[in-house]
Amino acid sequence: MDSIIVKGGTPLGGKIQIAGAKNAALTLMPATLLSEEPVTLTNVPRLSDIRTMTELLQSLGVEVSALKGGNVQVLSAHAAEETTADYEIVRKMRASNLVLGPLLARHHKAVVSLPGGCAIGARPMDLHVSALEAMGATIELKDGYLHAAAKGGLKGAKVHFSIASVGATENVMMAATLAKGTTVIENAAREPEIVDLAKCLRSMGAQIDGEGTSTITIDGVDRLGSASHAVVTDRIELGTYMLAPVFAGGEVECLGGRLDLVGAFADKLHDAGVDLSETPDGLKVSRRNGRAQAVDVTTEVFPGFPTDLQAQMMAMLCTAEGTSVLEEKIFENRFMHAPELVRMGANIDVQGGTATVHGVDRLKGAPVMATDLRASVSLILAGLAAEGETIVNRVYHLDRGYEHVEEKLGAVGAKIERVSG
Ligand SMILES: CC(=O)N[C@H]1[C@@H](OP(=O)(O)OP(=O)(O)OC[C@H]2O[C@@H](n3ccc(=O)[nH]c3=O)[C@H](O)[C@@H]2O)O[C@H](CO)[C@@H](O)[C@@H]1O
Numbered sequence: 109m110d111s112i113i114v115k116g117g118t119p120l121g122g123k124i125q126i127a128g129a130k131n132a133a134l135t136l137m138p139a140t141l142l143s144e145e146p147v148t149l150t151n152v153p154r155l156s157d158i159r160t161m162t163e164l165l166q167s168l169g170v171e172v173s174a175l176k177g178g179n180v181q182v183l184s185a186h187a188a189e190e191t192t193a194d195y196e197i198v199r200k201m202r203a204s205n206l207v208l209g210p211l212l213a214r215h216h217k218a219v220v221s222l223p224g225g226c227a228i229g230a231r232p233m234d235l236h237v238s239a240l241e242a243m244g245a246t247i248e249l250k251d252g253y254l255h256a257a258a259k260g261g262l263k264g265a266k267v268h269f270s271i272a273s274v275g276a277t278e279n280v281m282m283a284a285t286l287a288k289g290t291t292v293i294e295n296a297a298r299e300p301e302i303v304d305l306a307k308c309l310r311s312m313g314a315q316i317d318g319e320g321t322s323t324i325t326i327d328g329v330d331r332l333g334s335a336s337h338a339v340v341t342d343r344i345e346l347g348t349y350m351l352a353p354v355f356a357g358g359e360v361e362c363l364g365g366r367l368d369l370v371g372a373f374a375d376k377l378h379d380a381g382v383d384l385s386e387t388p389d390g391l392k393v394s395r396r397n398g399r400a401q402a403v404d405v406t407t408e409v410f411p412g413f414p415t416d417l418q419a420q421m422m423a424m425l426c427t428a429e430g431t432s433v434l435e436e437k438i439f440e441n442r443f444m445h446a447p448e449l450v451r452m453g454a455n456i457d458v459q460g461g462t463a464t465v466h467g468v469d470r471l472k473g474a475p476v477m478a479t480d481l482r483a484s485v486s487l488i489l490a491g492l493a494a495e496g497e498t499i500v501n502r503v504y505h506l507d508r509g510y511e512h513v514e515e516k517l518g519a520v521g522a523k524i525e526r527v528s529g
């Protein structure tokens with residue numbers, strides 16, 4: 109398994125191009141199952157999760173043509189007749205569950221392996237299941253697979269989520285586009301990736317209103333057509349690279365970055381004493397004199413502080429002046445980076461869903477283990493600030509969500525290399 113070696117202490121300078129969003133692409137790709145006509149996606153990130161989704165869709169009969177090194181994808185589901193999403197592919201990635209809604213809507217049946225628990229929490233599917241049941245599906249768990257059927261097709265329904273789940277909102281939105289009648293989703297997730305999905309579905313001919321608010325209304329139509337859609341900027345990759353100069357010093361411009369994508373995160377950076385400005389091409393970040401200041405952070409659904417930036421923020425706060433309290437409210441087991449940061453000299457006390465970080469003067473390089481996607485990148489960022497060499501082992505999670513991280517950081521002056529193993 110590959111490792112990433114980082115030598116800390118070099119200030120950064122230059123520009124980093126931010127890619128299209130993994131979490132948007134992973135719902136836009138299965139959305140193409142809803143149409144018999146081709147859909148073109150541009151600004152697709154080059155990630156192993158995208159390759160996994162490609163493999164899954166191909167197993168369902170979707171023709172996927174990748175152009176420009178994968179940056180553009182043409183997906184055609186005209187001959188996609190298979191309705192079973194196999195465990196061997198689904199187990200690799202939670203987002204595989206996003207084929208459930210589209211398959212049910214188009215074929216009135218689907219057999220989808222449960223993705224299973226993962227490192228950051230249990231992540232059940234109950235909200236997806238009960239919402240699709242309210243739309244007329246019968247769903248049964250057998251042999252680790254959800255067996256779903258909707259004789260005569262799905263029907264519009266009122267769906268109220270007890271948690272504003274991103275994936276459940278996406279599955280129901282997609283399913284509702286071809287259902288008979290009107291579906292109203294209450295307490296819908298409001299993430300930019302939901303807005304992006306609605307935009308793409310609308311270009312395909314869907315009738316959707318209210319995306320970006322807590323109530324989304326979808327009037328079912330008979331069929332969807334073709335469309336071309338550019339994937340929204342990855343706000344998590346953006347936030348990650350915005351932090352890089354805070355760790356290493358210097359200044360970085362994140363091309364394609366927009367403040368509306370990272371509002372709550374940018375507010376915390378501002379409170380921590382980080383300089384942030386909008387430019388015609390993106391967002392520029394530099395660290396003001398000396399250390400960042402401690403800030404308290406609570407993860408929340410959008411527009412709150414994203415859980416997917418909590419690990420990176422914690423790493424930054426390890427060397428901030430003062431004590432910071434981080435509360436993780438979305439996933440019950442998302443502090444696995446903490447003991448690895450402690451190996452680098454951080455002072456962190458974790459009690460349940462709360463981590464208290466007492467800022468230290470500096471971190472020291474160490475061999476560390478990457479446990480999940482955002483934990484992996486938090487350790488790389490910590491390595492940029494640390495004295496000496498940090499070896500981040502087991503980085504396969506990283507490639508799920510970051511394209512060419514060593515090239516992007518290397519281009520702005522970081523001493524970073526990948527060692528194949
Ligand atoms: C591919 C993708 O877009 N992944 C993102 C998506 O994951 P994902 O869509 O899986 O996350 P959800 O918003 O569904 O999860 C939020 C919370 O709801 C719980 N829950 C969810 C569904 C359900 O049926 N029952 C239930 O209890 C989860 O366990 C979790 O505690 O949103 C998360 C929260 O912003 C992000 O961290 C992930 O990066």
Ligand SMILES: C=C(OP(=O)(O)O)C(=O)O
Nearest residue numbers: 201202203416481482509
């Ligand atoms: C948790 C994440 O992804 P996924 O939902 O695909 O596991 C993430 O992107 O940080």
